[in-house]
Amino acid sequence: MKLHYILSSTLTSISIILLYQPGAKAICSNNQVDAIAEKVTVLIDSSKPGSGVIIQHQGNTYTVLTAYHVVKDRNLKYEVVTPDKQRYQLNYQTVKRLANHIDLAIVQFNSNSNYLKAKIGNSDLIKRRSKVYVAGFPVKTAGVRVSIYDCRNGEVIANTSQESPGDGYTLIYDNPTLPGMSGGGVLNSQGEVIGIHGQGEAAKNVEFDRINPSIGTVKSGRNAGIPSRIFLPLLARMGVDVELSTSRIELPGNPTIDRLNELLVQGNWQEADEETKWLMLRMSQTNGVLNEQGISRLSCSNLSQINHSWMTNSQGRFGFSVQARTWKNLFGNKFESTNKYFESFATEVGWRYRGRFLSSSQTNYSLNAPVGHLPRSFLDGPIWGRFIAYLDTCKI
Template sequence: MKFRFCWLIFTLIGLSLTSCSQPKSSQEIAETVNKSLVLIYYENQGGHGTGFIVPGKKGVCTVLTAGHVVKGYSLKLQTYQDKQGHTTDTIQTSPNFDLAVVTFKSAGENCPYPSVNFGDSNELKVGNKIYIYGFPVLQNEDLAPEFLEGSVSRINVVLTEGYGINYTAQVSVGISGAPVLDASGKVVAVHGQAKDKLPRGIPIQTYLANQSWENQPLAKADYTKLEQLLAAGKWKEADGETANKMLEVAGRKTLGLLRWEDVENFSCPDLRAIDRLWVKYSNGRFGFSVQKQIYQSLGGTKEYDKKVWVAYGEALGWKKGEEWLVYSQLTFSTNAPSGHLPAGPLGVRVLFWGSIFFYRAETCKA
């Protein structure tokens, strides 16, 4: 009898585990997931995105969304379950993927909103049914989530910004950051930006395997304007904005100069953020990391070496013949030598882009 009882227990456990992965009706999935949905909207301006509650730290509720939903915005959050508004506590974006995690304070130690269940995006096959649940932009209508059905159309090797799944579905603006669910109602991807009108997402395994960025310090400054200038190819204006932001981060904006100790202690998250933008919009031609590689290839180290510094200036096009160029003589276009930008106003550049700066860039791995 005891043996039969144990057998029954294990059978029930097995059935329970098996049932967790069984297909559910779309209504069952929607009713479960809508308790975890979060509307992400922007303070003092229009526009919004979608997020959803995931497991996180004690004392806060953790919301996973797409990185482009939060970058450059002042956010407000509203949980769909109770229509409550929440003030953001932290915003952290992945340095490599179009993902972001936003938190807001919880009244108790545990978040009162249920987190979603994660599936295995590695198990997805072309043709599998998927659902997307998010907040579309609908004119003259209250914001409410829409439950969309589709199917996997392509499985990619993980591409730029982490994209790895394409699917068919009638998505619209506002659903970015929404959970992509499999037939059992488990999250298998984060919906991102369409490319060539094809909806696509970042596999949830990419998020789970790269969560270390959530614990990284945040950049101190807002680089929205810098990104806009770089995207528009306004290289001179972007160079000036870069210098302004770095002075701001170092607390030296009033004096307009950086000391050696300012460079040596410069914020790594800000250094990386600026560098990524320059590298991205110049197609790898400009940026601190590009300058660092050139400097090191010439034998440059933390220690000042006049011979190396002169060769470096010549390689970047900052020095021609016996003369160092003044700021107005620099070339603010992609026709400039590799690493020519960012340069900064001449007075800042002498202190700021000195050999010690490359030591800092190496420390930060920019």
């Protein structure tokens, strides 16, 4: 029988039996990853069930990241089933899509129990043939009459740098996933979630089981997920804090650096300042503003490129190296994160005037601004001492 494959992000009512190559192992072979994935993966139960990943815990409220198509029907009744088999009614008011064109959403449930939250890894480090693991709850079948946790081995086929049209599925892998696993995590070998699964190859003209017509047979193929490099900035903009890997993010080809260059060449200082903030948050995997942990995750090479762009397009007036030089002119090699040091530094670069800090709306976005005035919006307060110290270690 010849099968014609299509890529589908929808859950199908057909149960699929997968055929494997001789000797192939589908079940998760990494015991550590399997143990972590089982503790952070939930079943989102409904008449069209899917999976999700616990990413945040505040008070008695848990936040789950899933594929939007799993929870898009507001007319269905949804329940979140946790690893200890407890069921929690999902309040649809908590369902929030991350972006109109991205197939991701967050949902929330309340519980006094203690559940593990996933650590989010750096998807930019995932290359072709990297081992990945997809966890979730396959739908019920005639043979397996309950949705039970499953974890599947596989390798990455491609991790592309551009979003596919309309959905964000750019991480492609060969894990033999099943219907119902949409919304589950794609994990690296350290047990960190580096993507959310949501698409699998379906088949046309499947030969159905004559005894049970709800069962079809198809050889597993390519599947796709949305990588963390796409959903981390979206979560940050929604104010969702997540636990992050300490791996540094490199930006191969620096497509976003090109955008910064374009803005600086145009002399669009304000948007360039905002773009720099976005880049810094993305590189440090930090929400809101940089903290000490975020600073330590910054890549020296990326900082150098951002600095070079500011320097060359501002006649040497703006950039990290200019700010570092200003600091050292004031304090030498003392990088103390104190109010006293920061107040003097802020006065020197024009962020403080006559003893008062200027608001962000009073930032001078022109070449007439004091030397070292920009970039500004990505960092605020005495922590500038730590950032200048980090620039010093990077020799910037």
